[in-house]
Amino acid sequence: MELAVKLKVFExxxxxxxxxxxxxxxxxxxxxxxxxxxxYMEYISSMDMEDLDLASEFLVMAATLxxxxxxxxxxxxxxxxxxxKDPREELTRRLLEYxxxxxxxxxxxxxxxxAGFVFYRQEDIPEEVSRYRPPVDLDQxxxxxxxxxxxxxxxxxxxxxxxxxxxxxxRFGRIEKExxxxxxxxxxxxxxxxxxxxxxxxxxxxxxxxxRFEVVVTFLxxxxxxxxxxxxxxxxxxxGDILIRAANTDDVLERLELEFQ
Numbered sequence: 259m260e261l262a263v264k265l266k267v268f269e270x271x272x273x274x275x276x277x278x279x280x281x282x283x284x285x286x287x288x289x290x291x292x293x294x295x296x297x298y299m300e301y302i303s304s305m306d307m308e309d310l311d312l313a314s315e316f317l318v319m320a321a322t323l324x325x326x327x328x329x330x331x332x333x334x335x336x337x338x339x340x341x342x343k344d345p346r347e348e349l350t351r352r353l354l355e356y357x358x359x360x361x362x363x364x365x366x367x368x369x370x371x372x373a374g375f376v377f378y379r380q381e382d383i384p385e386e387v388s389r390y391r392p393p394v395d396l397d398q399x400x401x402x403x404x405x406x407x408x409x410x411x412x413x414x415x416x417x418x419x420x421x422x423x424x425x426x427x428x429r430f431g432r433i434e435k436e437x438x439x440x441x442x443x444x445x446x447x448x449x450x451x452x453x454x455x456x457x458x459x460x461x462x463x464x465x466x467x468x469x470r471f472e473v474v475v476t477f478l479x480x481x482x483x484x485x486x487x488x489x490x491x492x493x494x495x496x497x498g499d500i501l502i503r504a505a506n507t508d509d510v511l512e513r514l515e516l517e518f519q
Contacts, residue, residue, distance in 0.1 A: 271319030443479035459500035
């Protein structure tokens with residue numbers, strides 16, 4: 259009758275090495291590499307490793323242990339003996355890091371389990387109490403703040419506001435509806451041509467004067483009427499008043515009025 263032995267499953271070669279060290283209460287900073295290597299080789303020889311990736315990790319560690327064991331057995335030269343580093347140093351560092359992360363994971367797991375038994379009661383504070391805010395003590399609020407510091411804070415706020423301004427869109431002007439249209443001016447001039455056969459260009463503007471935009475629009479309207487042959491312009495002297503004279507008959511004026519309405 260065969261004896262069945264159930265072996266503990268380890269997460270990796272470092273987990274196995276740490277188990278062997280803790281089981282025999284060995285010093286992790288002074289690992290007896292020969293003893294640990296023999297125990298490690300004995301264990302992996304009895305393992306049933308179907309996972310090739312996991313098996314390769316254990317075999318790589320086995321090769322590492324044998325390499326360390328062989329380097330410790332070989333005698334070192336007298337010159338190299340002072341500068342030579344302990345072959346176990348890298349293995350010790352890896353074991354310490356693994357032990358630290360393993361203990362952290364156990365602590366986090368315990369906290370997760372304990373947190374599942376914690377329940378919080380919903381707040382039942384009266385609304386008047388929850389809305390209460392203690393009065394602000396201005397002396398305490400402004401303690402240690404001078405006028406120079408207040409000026410610095412003010413400049414910082416202004417700088418933040420300036421940074422928010424779009425350098426491109428901020429240059430856009432306001433789009434406003436034109437107060438005077440060329441069509442309206444043409445209609446007004448045609449109506450004036452019916453009343454008076456001749457009138458001055460200045461009479462087209464109100465007595466208080468007109469803005470530059472209205473002057474330009476009026477002049478464009480006169481040019482359109484000259485182009486259509488409805489009016490003629492006369493100027494008796496240089497920089498003198500411009501006279502506008504109706505050049506067409508009433509039927510032409512009616513046609514133009516209908517066109518520009």
